[in-house]
Amino acid sequence: MKLAMLKKWANLIWQNSLVKNTLWMLLAQGLRIVLQAVYFIVIARALGVEQYGAFVAATAFVGILAPFANLGSGNLLIKNVSRNKDLFNIYWGNSLIVTTLFGFAIVILIQVIYNLFLPSSISSILICLISISELIFARVVDNAGQAFQSVQWLSKTAQLSFLPNLLKTFAALSFANLLPNSGAKEWSIFYLMSTAASAIIGILFVHKSFGVPKIDLIKIKTEFLEGFYFSISLSAQNIYNDIDKTMLGRLSSLSSAGIYASAYRIIDVAFVPVRSLLYAAYARFFQQGSTGITGSIQLAKRLAPIAGIYGAIAGIGLFFFAPIVPNVLGSEYMDAAIALRWLSPLPLLKALHYFAADTLTGAGFQGLRSAVQILIAIFNILFNLWLIPLYSWQGAAWSSLASDGLLVISLWLLVAFFNQQSLQA
Numbered sequence: 533m534k535l536a537m538l539k540k541w542a543n544l545i546w547q548n549s550l551v552k553n554t555l556w557m558l559l560a561q562g563l564r565i566v567l568q569a570v571y572f573i574v575i576a577r578a579l580g581v582e583q584y585g586a587f588v589a590a591t592a593f594v595g596i597l598a599p600f601a602n603l604g605s606g607n608l609l610i611k612n613v614s615r616n617k618d619l620f621n622i623y624w625g626n627s628l629i630v631t632t633l634f635g636f637a638i639v640i641l642i643q644v645i646y647n648l649f650l651p652s653s654i655s656s657i658l659i660c661l662i663s664i665s666e667l668i669f670a671r672v673v674d675n676a677g678q679a680f681q682s683v684q685w686l687s688k689t690a691q692l693s694f695l696p697n698l699l700k701t702f703a704a705l706s707f708a709n710l711l712p713n714s715g716a717k718e719w720s721i722f723y724l725m726s727t728a729a730s731a732i733i734g735i736l737f738v739h740k741s742f743g744v745p746k747i748d749l750i751k752i753k754t755e756f757l758e759g760f761y762f763s764i765s766l767s768a769q770n771i772y773n774d775i776d777k778t779m780l781g782r783l784s785s786l787s788s789a790g791i792y793a794s795a796y797r798i799i800d801v802a803f804v805p806v807r808s809l810l811y812a813a814y815a816r817f818f819q820q821g822s823t824g825i826t827g828s829i830q831l832a833k834r835l836a837p838i839a840g841i842y843g844a845i846a847g848i849g850l851f852f853f854a855p856i857v858p859n860v861l862g863s864e865y866m867d868a869a870i871a872l873r874w875l876s877p878l879p880l881l882k883a884l885h886y887f888a889a890d891t892l893t894g895a896g897f898q899g900l901r902s903a904v905q906i907l908i909a910i911f912n913i914l915f916n917l918w919l920i921p922l923y924s925w926q927g928a929a930w931s932s933l934a935s936d937g938l939l940v941i942s943l944w945l946l947v948a949f950f951n952q953q954s955l956q957a
Contacts, residue, residue, distance in 0.1 A: 908942070
């Protein structure tokens with residue numbers, strides 16, 4: 533009797549598409565955690581703290597401009613196709629052409645300006661290879677995943693989110709065995725090859741499932757500004773998440789960048805369950821937000837408390853288990869355990885502000901969301917300019933906590949304001 537009830541309960545849960553999609557993403561993200569752990573440990577050990585710091589500083593810098601490579605085309609695909617599936621092939625084709633053109637343009641731009649922001653010890657070849665990987669191939673993989681996300685086929689999105697990590701792990705193991713005493717420049721060749729392979733497979737996945745892409749240049753033109761808002765938002769997000777790693781390399785040392793980045797990577801891993809839920813719910817925010825913010829906020833009220841409770845538990849766990857980090861990564865990363873304790877509140881703060889942000893986006897307030905994130909990004913940069921020269925990675929940690937805390941307060945105040953305005957209308 534109990535077994536029959538359990539089966540019935542499991543079937544009811546599986547029939548809920550949000551739960552099913554979240555579980556698919558959680559499975560993929562769980563597998564990613566394992567692969568990222570292998571990849572991270574292999575590369576951190578193979579490169580050493582200084583060369584790992586150089587690679588992370590360069591990747592973080594490129595990541596700031598990465599959202600402009602596809603100009604929000606993946607988000608536009610989700611928004612429009614989630615409301616009208618007949619538009620799929622057009623928005624998929626537009627995302628490919630936009631990513632190719634803008635990606636190459638920004639690769640060239642970065643080659644011109646990177647010396648202004650990164651230490652001279654980081655080579656132009658390293659920057660070029662990372663730029664091509666992140667601005668073209670990685671963005672195509674993102675667009676392919678968002679293509680399936682737009683129709684809430686999250687099992688495919690899950691597979692595509694898992695694929696790059698599988699290939700990067702294979703590349704890392706190959707690099708460590710074939711070129712054991714090499715640096716970040718040599719590793720970036722393997723990194724590029726794995727990302728390119730992921731992009732090719734992603735395109736084939738979408739083509740097989742939905743057919744040939746189409747291009748509508750008029751839609752690209754008319755939705756340019758909205759796509760730019762999405763890019764601004766993602767770039768600002770990358771700034772307050774990752775600019776501190778680049779600034780540590782420039783204003784402190786590559787070793788401090790490596791220590792801080794290793795701790796932040798563990799925070800990212802801990803955030804995986806919440807990110808899975810965000811992926812699964814993203815298209816629904818657009819669907820429910822089509823009627824206004826009262827629709828999207830109802831979804832946030834259901835999901836944000838669950839994510840917040842998990843974030844608090846994860847933060848406590850990270851604080852108490854931080855001392856084992858040097859045992860895994862090596863004695864060079866002794867200070868990473870301290871850095872992880874400093875950053876342990878981030879899973880809770882991120883869980884809270886991401887749901888407020890998606891509430892605004894789903895209801896058509898992407899421009900306002902982007903404006904808030906730009907202000908926080910500026911605050912983060914100014915705070916880092918002041919604190920990093922004085923306190924190295926500790927200053928970066930203070931800045932990160934302050935930025936995420938301000939995001940929680942600012943975004944939820946906006947949600948409350950617009951919700952009140954909607955109820956009074």
